[in-house]
Amino acid sequence: MSEQERPGRYQRTTSGLVGAILITVVAVVGFIALLSLFRDEPEIEADRVDYLEIVGLAQDAKLDPVYPAELPSGWTATKAEVLQDEQSGFDLGLLTDDEEFVGVVSTDEDLDHLLAERVDEEDVETTENFTVSGSVATDWQGYADSGGDLAYAAEVSGRTVLVYGSASEEDMAKIVASLTTAPIAE
Numbered sequence: 001m002s003e004q005e006r007p008g009r010y011q012r013t014t015s016g017l018v019g020a021i022l023i024t025v026v027a028v029v030g031f032i033a034l035l036s037l038f039r040d041e042p043e044i045e046a047d048r049v050d051y052l053e054i055v056g057l058a059q060d061a062k063l064d065p066v067y068p069a070e071l072p073s074g075w076t077a078t079k080a081e082v083l084q085d086e087q088s089g090f091d092l093g094l095l096t097d098d099e100e101f102v103g104v105v106s107t108d109e110d111l112d113h114l115l116a117e118r119v120d121e122e123d124v125e126t127t128e129n130f131t132v133s134g135s136v137a138t139d140w141q142g143y144a145d146s147g148g149d150l151a152y153a154a155e156v157s158g159r160t161v162l163v164y165g166s167a168s169e170e171d172m173a174k175i176v177a178s179l180t181t182a183p184i185a186e
Contacts, residue, residue: 047078048077049077049079050077050080051077054080054082055067055090056184058090059184063089063090064157064159064181065090066090066136066179066180067090067092067104067179067181068180069178069179069180069182070178071094072097072174075094075096075097077092077093077094078093079092079093080092083105088107088108089107089109090105090107091103091104091107094165098171100165100166100167100171101165101166102165102175103118103162103163103165104161104162104163104175104179105161105162106159108159109160110160114153114160115143115151118151118164119145119164120145120147123145124144124145125143126141126142127142127144127150128142130142130176132176132177134177135177135178135179136156136161136180137154137155137179139154140153140163140176141153149164149166150165150169151163152172152176157181163175163179
C-alpha cells in the first residue's frame with residue numbers, strides 16, 4: 001500500500017495550525033466577554049473610622065495631634081492612627097465627597113522626607129504659600145508634583161504638619177482651615 005492510499009491521514013500545514021489557534025483565541029475572548037455582561041462589579045466602600053475617638057485616645061496619651069475639628073459634608077475618615085517609634089505623631093486619611101484622597105500627618109520627621117514619602121519621591125516643586133486664619137498655623141508652604149497631587153506644610157509646636165493628596169486646592173484649603181489641636185470634649 002502506498003502512502004497516498006492510507007485511510008484517515010490528512011495534510012497538516014502551518015497555516016492550518018495558525019487558523020485553529022486564531023479560532024480558539026476568538027472563542028475564548030468571546031466567552032469571557034459574554035460572561036462579563038452578566039457579572040456585577042462589586043462596589044468596594046472604604047472603611048470608615050471614628051477619627052475623633054482616636055484623637056481623644058492620642059490626647060489621653062499626652063500626644064498633641066493635629067486634626068480637623070469637623071469634616072465637610074459628605075467626607076469620610078478612612079484612617080486614623082497614632083504613629084510610634086521613629087515617626088511619633090498622628091496620621092489621618094480622608095476621602096472627599098468626590099472620592100479624592102486627603103491626608104493629614106503631624107510628626108517629628110523632616111519635611112523633605114515626608115514630601116518624598118507621601119507626595120512624590122523625586123518630583124515635588126514648591127508652589128505658592130497659603131495663608132489661613134483660624135487654623136493651627138497661619139502660613140502654609142505649598143507643594144505639587146507633576147501628577148497633580150498637592151501638599152501644604154507648616155510647623156506646629158516643633159512638629160511638621162503636612163496636608164497632602166489628590167483633592168482639589170479648594171478641598172485642601174477646607175481641611176487646612178479646620179485644623180486644630182484643641183482637646184476633644186468628653
